[in-house]
Amino acid sequence: xxxxxxxxxxxxxxxRFHRRKAALxxxxxxxxxxxxxxxxxxxxxxxxxxxxxxxxxxxSALNIQIKLSGSLTAAFSEWVAAxxxxxxx
Numbered sequence: 001x002x003x004x005x006x007x008x009x010x011x012x013x014x015x016r017f018h019r020r021k022a023a024l025x026x027x028x029x030x031x032x033x034x035x036x037x038x039x040x041x042x043x044x045x046x047x048x049x050x051x052x053x054x055x056x057x058x059x060s061a062l063n064i065q066i067k068l069s070g071s072l073t074a075a076f077s078e079w080v081a082a083x084x085x086x087x088x089x
Contacts, residue, residue: 009046011055016044018062033057 001009019029019040026040033039039054059066 004048005046008043008048008050012044012046014064015040015058015062018064019044022062029058029061033061 027037030037030040042050
């Protein structure tokens with residue numbers, strides 16, 4: 001199984017868990033996220049074709065945050081702080 005498929009399957013399980021704990025149907029969650037039931041269904045099934053903006057809307061509706069980390073995360077944070085006044089290209 002690919003890393004992406006495995007990630008989406010775990011994320012789908014997390015979304016389903018949060019949705020059920022919030023006592024929401026897929027349709028209700030889709031409405032809260034400004035999307036439809038199909039998007040929630042696809043996320044919960046671990047489909048890799050879900051658009052990121054739709055995924056992000058569902059995660060936001062459930063108050064699930066994505067945090068990125070890596071071996072250079074601390075150095076990047078320092079760089080951002082040092083270059084806060086520099087406009088982005």
